[in-house]
Amino acid sequence: MKKYIFKYKGIFFLSVFIRCVEGAADVSIAFLIEYILDFGTNKDMPGFIKNLKYIVLYLICYFLIIYLRKITQAVFVKKNIQSLRNDIYTNVIDKDMPDFISKNSASYISTLTNDINILEQDYFINLLDLIGELATLAIGTFAIFKVNVQIAAGVFIVGAITLIIPIIFSKTVSSLRKKYSDSLSNLTINMKDTFSGFEIIKGFNIEDSIKEEFSNYNFKTEDSKFKFTKFSAGVETLSQGTGFSIFFVAILLGTYFFIQGKITFGLLFAAIQLMNSVVPPISRFSERINKLKSTKLIADNIESICTKKELASNGISKDDFNDKIEISNLSFSYNSDKKTLRDINLTIEKGKKYAIVGKSGCGKSTFLRILFRYYDNFSGNILMDGTDIRNINIDDIYKIMSIIHQNVFIFDSTVKDNITLYKDYSDDEINTTIKLCGLYNFVNSKPKKLLENVGENGVLLSGGEKQRIAIARAIIKKTPILILDEATSSLDSETAHSIENSLLDIDELTCIVVTHNLSESILKQYDSIIAMKDGQIEEQGNFYDLLDKKGYFYSLYNVFK
Numbered sequence: 354m355k356k357y358i359f360k361y362k363g364i365f366f367l368s369v370f371i372r373c374v375e376g377a378a379d380v381s382i383a384f385l386i387e388y389i390l391d392f393g394t395n396k397d398m399p400g401f402i403k404n405l406k407y408i409v410l411y412l413i414c415y416f417l418i419i420y421l422r423k424i425t426q427a428v429f430v431k432k433n434i435q436s437l438r439n440d441i442y443t444n445v446i447d448k449d450m451p452d453f454i455s456k457n458s459a460s461y462i463s464t465l466t467n468d469i470n471i472l473e474q475d476y477f478i479n480l481l482d483l484i485g486e487l488a489t490l491a492i493g494t495f496a497i498f499k500v501n502v503q504i505a506a507g508v509f510i511v512g513a514i515t516l517i518i519p520i521i522f523s524k525t526v527s528s529l530r531k532k533y534s535d536s537l538s539n540l541t542i543n544m545k546d547t548f549s550g551f552e553i554i555k556g557f558n559i560e561d562s563i564k565e566e567f568s569n570y571n572f573k574t575e576d577s578k579f580k581f582t583k584f585s586a587g588v589e590t591l592s593q594g595t596g597f598s599i600f601f602v603a604i605l606l607g608t609y610f611f612i613q614g615k616i617t618f619g620l621l622f623a624a625i626q627l628m629n630s631v632v633p634p635i636s637r638f639s640e641r642i643n644k645l646k647s648t649k650l651i652a653d654n655i656e657s658i659c660t661k662k663e664l665a666s667n668g669i670s671k672d673d674f675n676d677k678i679e680i681s682n683l684s685f686s687y688n689s690d691k692k693t694l695r696d697i698n699l700t701i702e703k704g705k706k707y708a709i710v711g712k713s714g715c716g717k718s719t720f721l722r723i724l725f726r727y728y729d730n731f732s733g734n735i736l737m738d739g740t741d742i743r744n745i746n747i748d749d750i751y752k753i754m755s756i757i758h759q760n761v762f763i764f765d766s767t768v769k770d771n772i773t774l775y776k777d778y779s780d781d782e783i784n785t786t787i788k789l790c791g792l793y794n795f796v797n798s799k800p801k802k803l804l805e806n807v808g809e810n811g812v813l814l815s816g817g818e819k820q821r822i823a824i825a826r827a828i829i830k831k832t833p834i835l836i837l838d839e840a841t842s843s844l845d846s847e848t849a850h851s852i853e854n855s856l857l858d859i860d861e862l863t864c865i866v867v868t869h870n871l872s873e874s875i876l877k878q879y880d881s882i883i884a885m886k887d888g889q890i891e892e893q894g895n896f897y898d899l900l901d902k903k904g905y906f907y908s909l910y911n912v913f914k
């Protein structure tokens with residue numbers, strides 16, 4: 354977190370400076386009181402009246418300093434929190450797929466909301482308060498030594514005990530704080546999941562069990578918060594108790610020296626008033642240090658989110674696909690128990706169309722994910738125009754290939770924004786694309802045409818309309834390789850055929866299509882059909898060759914046709 358403080362060191366040091374001035378002003382209040390009381394004990398009415406305007410002026414300056422302290426603190430917090438939130442968000446967006454999915458997406462939301470709120474209060478504001486109070490303590494200490502050395506010595510012996518408390522309890526406070534943050538994150542994950550699955554909850558009548566689950570998470574969150582607050586309260590009470598005893602030591606010693614005639618009544622009063630500058634910083638010291646330390650694990654979590662995995666982001670640049678992708682001896686497993694892909698050998702040539710077929714779970718989508726660089730930890734080689742895809746800059750891979758999944762994500766915006774993804778395309782390009790994807794009639798039937806809003810995750814669209822938007826989104830990008838993973842499964846067969854035919858007609862486009870739709874009219878148009886079984890390529894060839902072979906594809910075709 355230090356880097357954020359020093360990123361805005363101007364406002365940080367200004368804030369600290371104003372807090373030091375405020376600390377000095379706090380301490381000088383004691384002497385102002387002594388000054389005013391001395392007019393009273395000397396019964397000096399003219400002097401009192403004459404100095405009244407300076408006293409009022411002093412108080413105005415004092416309140417102005419307090420206002421400035423609040424404003425500089427607000428600016429400091431605003432800059433730091435804004436920058437921190439931007440950095441976390443940017444790092445999450447910059448992650449590659451495996452890294453991103455290694456955490457539940459709601460935990461990122463929790464970090465960006467709950468954890469940032471904790472950091473704002475317990476790190477940034479708390480740090481400024483701590484520095485300000487230490488400045489007040491230092492100035493107050495100096496003033497007490499000026500008033501009476503013995504009182505000062507007594508105060509600081511008791512004060513030292515208070516300062517040791519945070520060191521003893523910091524670890525426990527920190528781990529209780531982390532437990533609270535974790536349970537808050539789990540609660541956010543639970544809320545996100547249940548709200549996204551609202552339709553399922555209603556459709557399957559599971560409201561009661563969902564409410565119970567939420568209630569458990571809610572209980573655990575509040576329970577962990579309570580445990581943290583309870584423990585902190587104990588530590589804080591201990592500190593405040595010792596702080597209070599400092600006050601009494603000062604009063605007892607002050608009264609003792611006043612009776613002995615070593616100090617005046619004004620000085621006795623000033624010494625007691627100075628305790629307001631000395632006791633709170635000492636008694637709150639442990640609380641502030643513990644709060645600072647308790648944010649360490651949250652800061653570590655943010656650090657881990659912001660730590661970039663070594664990617665080929667500085668890899669070889671590649672802006673086009675010219676010839677072929679050669680896949681040799683490709684094997685991959687998600688975990689060590691079982692190989693999901695085994696010894697795959699395949700050449701994908703530019704402009705050709707490939708259909709991948711096979712039973713559910715045989716590894717079709719996994720193969721596409723590997724091609725799309727979701728995972729780099731495969732064995733064997735994938736060479737794109739002779740270059741290992743692991744060495745190609747990941748952003749360039751996304752410029753060369755587009756993938757359309759069965760489950761489509763739709764942004765809560767217009768049809769146009771969902772197709773263009775906020776990039777600039779000409780009206781001609783958009784119109785050609787929506788015609789090709791069978792969206793033309795749909796768009797023209799809407800009052801606002803392309804500017805029609807589609808609702809949260811496309812709630813105002815049918816499944817087929819969502820899929821057509823996803824296809825349009827990929828086509829308008831004009832990448833040389835287009836990958837479809839069951840991308841037309843929600844469409845009626847006429848629309849699906851029409852879209853697939855349009856794609857197969859684009860000469861330059863290299864298409865890799867995973868499909869369960871084994872219809873002759875479509876499959877015969879592919880240059881090659883790849884039949885997968887248990888993570889391997891069982892057969893490969895054109896539609897009629899494979900049927901003639903009467904092997905694995907033939908049996909699949911006869912089952913599914």
Ligand SMILES: Nc1ncnc2c1ncn2[C@@H]1O[C@H](COP(=O)(O)OP(=O)(O)OP(=O)(O)O)[C@@H](O)[C@H]1O
Pocket residue numbers: 687688693711712713714715716717718719720
């Ligand atoms: N992220 C993952 N972690 C672990 N195992 C996975 C993961 N994704 C898929 N699998 C497993 O890998 C195997 C292949 O899955 P894959 O999704 O590639 O199959 P598929 O042929 O595309 O299936 P379908 O036709 O049903 O979509 C399955 O056994 C699946 O359970």
